[in-house]
Amino acid sequence: MPLSTLRRTSVDLVPRGQHQGFTEEAVRDRRNWVERKTQVKLTHISSFAIPCSNFAGKIENPIGVAHVPLGIAGPLRVKGEFACGTFYVPMAANEGALVRSYERGMVALTRSGGVSARVHVDRNQICPAFSFPDVHSACEFARSLPLHFEQIRLQAESTTRHGKLESIDCYPAGRQVMARFLYSTGDAHGMNMIVRATDRACKWIVQNTSATEYLIFSGLEAEKRASGLLFAGGKGKKVIAGASLPAAIVKNYLHVSPEQMCALWRRTVIGNMHAGALGYCGHFANGLTAIFIACGQDVANVVNSSIGITEFELTAAGDLFASVTLPSLTVATVGGGTGIGTGRECLGLLDCCGSSKSRKLAEIIAAALLAGELSMGAAIAGGEFVSAHEEYGRNRPE
Amino acid sequence: MPLSTLRRTSVDLVPRGQHQGFTEEAVRDRRNWVERKTQVKLTHISSFAIPCSNFAGKIENPIGVAHVPLGIAGPLRVKGEFACGTFYVPMAANEGALVRSYERGMVALTRSGGVSARVHVDRNQICPAFSFPDVHSACEFARSLPLHFEQIRLQAESTTRHGKLESIDCYPAGRQVMARFLYSTGDAHGMNMIVRATDRACKWIVQNTSATEYLIFSGLEAEKRASGLLFAGGKGKKVIAGASLPAAIVKNYLHVSPEQMCALWRRTVIGNMHAGALGYCGHFANGLTAIFIACGQDVANVVNSSIGITEFELTAAGDLFASVTLPSLTVATVGGGTGIGTGRECLGLLDCCGSSKSRKLAEIIAAALLAGELSMGAAIAGGEFVSAHEEYGRNRPE
C-alpha cells in the first residue's frame, strides 16, 4: 500500500493550538474540542490554579489536571543524616485504609524513638550499546575504553553543569558492548541530563574508536523497569532505614508480638521466592506511589524504586528490629513536577523544596515505607487485615 | 522500657475531626493544622470541586487533592473484542515529551489500520498460606484440598455477589502450603472482594482440616510486586495488542526502517537480559502510570501491570509487526477513584465508565502502550531520542 493511499485516511489530530498550545486559551479550546468529540463534560479536570504556561515541559496537549485524593500521615520521627525531625507525610491515593495503615506504623516507630535512615550511594546510570563487526573487536574495545575515560568525561560533562561522570564499566555481549555510565546528578533526578551528556560522549566514541554505531539505551540501565541488577545499584539512591521496636509497642500499637512478625517474614519470604519476586516486601508500591504522586515525582519510577528488601528480626532482648533496604530509589526535589502546584506544596510540608534536599526526601520516604511494612505485616500476622479494611471503607460488604 | 514511659513521649497526632473527618470543615481544619505546623500555604491542594464526603473510603486524613498535569493523546484506532473505534487517551504526568511520544505512535498505528487487541484471561488471585506440624501433613492437605472445593467455594462466595471462585491450586513448601485462589471479579479490581471471600474460606479450612493456622497473604499472590510468576497469569487481565505497520508508515512517521526497529529489539533484549529484567519492554511504566493516574486507577498496580513483553518482527513483506503482551494488567471501571471527579471524567473520554467496561479499558491501554513502545523504540533506533526530548522541553540545555 503506497503511503499516499495511507495518508488519504482521515485522521483527526488533537489540536495543538497557538503558541505551542500552552496558553489558557489553547488549553481551554483543546478541552472543549475533547468535550465535543466525546460528549463528556470536564468539570473537575479544569479545577486547578496554576497558570497553563506551567504545563510546558511537563505535558503535551494539556487539557487540565488529574486529581488524586490527598491525605496526611504522621507523625514520623526520622533520625537520618539529612532528615532529622518529625514529619507529616503527604500521600495521594484512591485506596481506603492506606493512609491509616501507614500512620499506624509511623506512630509505632515514633513511639519507639524514631527511624534511623541513611543514603548509602547516590548516582544515576545510563547504558548505551556499541556495535562491532566481531567478538574480537568488541572485547578489544571493552578492554581499551578505560584509556579514553578522561576524553569521554570531558565530552559528557561539556553538556551539563550538574552531572559528573564518575566511571564507565563495559559489558561485552556477542559483538556489541554495553557501557554503564555512572553519574552523580545533584538534586535532580537527572535522567535527561545524563542522556544528553552520554549521547555527546557516544558520538565522540563512534568517531574515535572501532565502534560502528551506538544505541543510547541498551536496556541494561533498567530505567523504570523491574530488574534484579538494581540490587547492585546505580539507578538513583540506595537508602536504608531501620528501627528497633520494643515488644510492648509492637503489642500495643500493632497488636502482635515480635515473634509473630518474624514468623510472618519467614513464611512470606518463601511465598515471594515461589512467585519469582525481585527482593521481598509487603507493599512498597503503595507508599511509594502515594508519596510520588503527592510530591510531584516522576511516578513511573515506582517500578524501579519498589525493588528492595524488608527485614524483620527478633533481637536478643525480645524486641523487633525492622528495616527496609531500597537500592534504587529515584527521587528529585528540583525539575519535573517538584517546583509548582501541589507537588511543591507537598515537598514544602517535608521541607524538601529545591536544591540540596533530595537525600533528605529519600530518607523520609524510606522511613515512611518502613512504617507501611510494619503496619501491613502486623495486620496479616495478627489476622486483622480484613477487619481493618472494612473499618476504613475499602471492604464494605457489597 | 515500660510502655507507660514510652507513652509519656508527646506524639502530635493528625487531627481526625468530627464525623470521621470527611466533612468540608474537617478537611479544612486539618489542612489548616498542617499549614500551621509546617508554615506552608496549601493553595493548590485545596483546588478541587468534589464534595469532601467523596474522600471517604479512598483516603484517610484528607487535606485536599494532588494535581498531575493532564494531556490527551490520539487518535488511537483499536480493533478489539470490547474496544472498537478511535480513542483519545488521557495521560497525566510531569514528564515532557511523554504525551507527544505516545501520540506519534498512536497516529502511526491508526494510519496503519489500527491495533488488534484481545483479553485472553480475566481473573484475580490471592494466595493464603496454611501451617502444618510437618511435611507429611502439609502434603496430605495439598492432595486432599480439591475434595473440599465445593464447600470452600460456598464459604468464599457467601461474602460477595460478584466474585466467583474458579479454582484452587496448592503449593506445598516445607511444612506450609500456599494455596492459590483464582477468582473472576467482574469489572472491579476486586482485590478487597477476594481478600474478604478468601478470609472466610480460610477460617473454614482451619476449622475443618489439619491446618493449624493461616496467613491471608503468603507472598505468592504477587500483589503490586514485580514477580516472574505473573507471566503464568492470575493477577488481573492478560491482554495482547498487535499491529502490522507498513514500512512506508514506519519510515514517514517514526523515521526508521522496520529493519532498524528489529535490530533495536534484538540488541536491547540482550541488555534487558543482562539487567535481569522481568520480560522486556521499552517503557510500559510511563504509559501505564499516566493512564492510571488519569483514570482513577490504583496506581500502585503499575508495578505488576508493567511486567510484560514487547516484540518487533520483520514480516515477509518487509513490514513491521509489533505487539505487546501484558499478562497482569489490573484495571477497574468501578470502585476506587473511577466513579468521581477527574477519574470518572477521564474514563468517560474512553467510554469506559461503570460496569461491563473493564475489558474495554484493558484493550485500549494495551494499544496505547504499543504506541509508546513503537515511538520510543524508533527514537532510540533512529538516534533522535535526545533531540526529541529537547524539542519538548525535558532536555532544554541547562
Add this chain to the structure above:
Amino acid sequence: MPLSTLRRTSVDLVPRGQHQGFTEEAVRDRRNWVERKTQVKLTHISSFAIPCSNFAGKIENPIGVAHVPLGIAGPLRVKGEFACGTFYVPMAANEGALVRSYERGMVALTRSGGVSARVHVDRNQICPAFSFPDVHSACEFARSLPLHFEQIRLQAESTTRHGKLESIDCYPAGRQVMARFLYSTGDAHGMNMIVRATDRACKWIVQNTSATEYLIFSGLEAEKRASGLLFAGGKGKKVIAGASLPAAIVKNYLHVSPEQMCALWRRTVIGNMHAGALGYCGHFANGLTAIFIACGQDVANVVNSSIGITEFELTAAGDLFASVTLPSLTVATVGGGTGIGTGRECLGLLDCCGSSKSRKLAEIIAAALLAGELSMGAAIAGGEFVSAHEEYGRNRPE
C-alpha cells in the same frame, strides 16, 4: 563464498568406524586415532568393564569412559511414602570435604529420627509454540484449543505406551501461542518420550487449526535451564523433605544452636535476594551433581533440579525444623545411564533399579540434600567452614 570453495578446506572428521562405531574395535581404533592426533596416552579412559555395544544410544564417537571418584555417605534414615529405611548414598565428585559434610548432616538427621519426604507431583512438560498471522487468530486458537484436547491426546499417546497427556495450557504472546503439554511419564525421565508424542500432536494441530507452523520447543519448558517458573512446577517431580532436629543434636553434631542456624538463614536469604538468585539454598548443586553422576542420571538436569528452597525454623520447643522444597527434580530409574555399569550399581545400593522406583529415588535425594544444607549451614554459622575444609584436604595451605 561458494560452498564448493568452503568444502575444499580440509576438515579431519572423527572416524565413525564400522557397525556404527560401537564395536570394541571401533572404540579402540577411534581412541588410537585420538591418541595419535594429540600425542596423549589414554590409559584411564580405557579402564572400564562394560561391553562397547552398551555405548549405543548413550554417546556417539565413544573412546571409553570418564571416571569420577565415588564415595559413600550415610546412614540416612528416610521416612517417605516410597523410600522407607536407612540408606547409604553414593556420591561422585572431585571436591574434598563434600561427602564428609553430607555424611555429617545425614547422621544428625538419622539420630533425630529421620527425614520425612514426599513427592507432591510427578509430571513432565514440553511447550511447543504455534505461529499465527495476527493477535486475533492467536487468541482465538488459545481459547479453542481445549475443545480439541481429546483428539490431541490421542495423537500424542499414539507414540508411547508410558506417557499420558494430562493437560494443555495455552500462553499466547504477540502472535504466537505457547502451549504447555503436561504428561505423566512413569519412571523414565521421559523427555524424549514426550518430545516425540508432542511432535505428533503438533503436526495434527497445524493440519487441523489455523496455526501456520510450530516449534517443538518454545523455551517455556525450561528444560535444563534455570527458570523462575519451575516453582510453579511441571518439570519433573516436586519433592519436599523435612525434619525436626532436637537442639541437643544440633549442638552435638553440627556444633551450633538452632538459633544460630535460623540467624544464618535469615541473613543469607538477604544475600541471595541481592544476588537475584532463584529460590534459596546453600549448595543443592553439590549433592545433586554428585548423586546424579553416581546414579547414571542425565547430569545436565542439575540446572533445573537445583532450583528450590531450604528453610530453617526455630520451633516453639527450641528445636530446629529444617526442610528442602525441590519443585523440579528430574530423575529416572530406567533409561539413560541407569541400566548399566556404575549407574546401575549405585542405584542398586539404594534399591532404586528399574521401574516403580523413581519416586523413591526422588525422596532419598531430597533427604540427602537436606543433610547437605544442614551441614554446610552449620559450618558457616559456626565459623568452622575453613577449618573443616582444611581437615578434608580441599584447603590444605599451598
Add this chain to the structure above:
Amino acid sequence: MPLSTLRRTSVDLVPRGQHQGFTEEAVRDRRNWVERKTQVKLTHISSFAIPCSNFAGKIENPIGVAHVPLGIAGPLRVKGEFACGTFYVPMAANEGALVRSYERGMVALTRSGGVSARVHVDRNQICPAFSFPDVHSACEFARSLPLHFEQIRLQAESTTRHGKLESIDCYPAGRQVMARFLYSTGDAHGMNMIVRATDRACKWIVQNTSATEYLIFSGLEAEKRASGLLFAGGKGKKVIAGASLPAAIVKNYLHVSPEQMCALWRRTVIGNMHAGALGYCGHFANGLTAIFIACGQDVANVVNSSIGITEFELTAAGDLFASVTLPSLTVATVGGGTGIGTGRECLGLLDCCGSSKSRKLAEIIAAALLAGELSMGAAIAGGEFVSAHEEYGRNRPE
C-alpha cells in the same frame, strides 16, 4: 529427649578404615562392607587404574569410581587469544545424540573459518556478611571500609601465593553489610583459596572495626547457584565466542536458512522470558556438563556457568552471525580432578593441562557451546529434532 537417649539409637557408620581410609585395602574393605550391607555386587565401580591414595582431597569414604561414557566431538577450529587451532573435544554423557549434535555444529563452524573467542575478565568472588547493631553503624562501616583496603589485602594475601585481592565492594542491607571480595586466582578455580584468604581478612575486620561478627558466605557470592547478578560478573571467567556462518554452510550443514535461525531465536526468547529464565540459551547445560565431567572439573559449577546468552543475527550479507556470552564460566586446569586419571587425559587432548591453561580451556568450551547452540537451534527450527534423536538412539520408539 536427652542426647544420651538419642545416642543409644544404633547408627551404623560407614567404616573409615586405617590411614584415613585412602589405602587400597581401606577402599576395598569399605566397598565390601557396602556390598554386604546392600547385597549389590560392585564390579564396575572397582574398575579404575589410579592408586587409591589419589582419592585423598577429592572424595571421602571412597569405594571406587563412577563411569560416564566418553565420546569425542570435533574438529572445532578456535581463533582465541589463548586457544588457537583445531580441537577434538571430549564429552561425557548418557544422552544419545548429544555428541553428534555438538559435532555437527563444530564442523559447520570449522568450515565457516572457525570461532573467535575471548576471555573478557577472569576473577573469582566471595561475599562475607558483617553484623552491626543498627543501620547507622552498618552504613558507616560500608563507607569507611575502602580506607582499610591495604591492611585487609595484606591479611588476605598472607594465606596464599596465587590469589590477589583486587577490590572490595560493600552492599549494606538492613543492619548487615555484605562485602564482595574480588580476587584473581591464576589457573585454579580458587574457591578454597579465596575462602581461606577472606576468612583471615574477616577476622581482622571484626577485631578492628565496629563489625560484631561475620558469616564467610552471605549468599551474594552466587557460588553454584543460578543468580541474575552473575551477568554483572565476578564468579569466574567472562567468555565470549562468536562466528559468522555463510548461508550456504548453514543450509548444507544445519539444513536451515539463517532467517529460520533468527526467527527461532526471536520466538524462543519470548518463551524464555515467560519462563522467567536467567538469560537465554538452547542447552548450555548439556555441553558444559559433558565437558566438565570429562575434564575433571567441579561439575556442580555447571549451575552458575550455564547462565549466559546465545544470540543469532542475520548479517547484511544474509549470513548468520552467532555468539555465546558466558559471564560466569568457572573452570580450572589445576587442582580438583584435573591432575589425575581421565580428567588429566581429557585436558591433555585439548593441551590444557596445568598452569597457564585455564583461559585456553575457557575459550574452547565457549566455542564448543556455540556449536551446540547452532546444532540444536537448527534441529528445532528445521523440524528435525525428533528424527535426529531417533536416529541416534534416544528416541527409539518404545
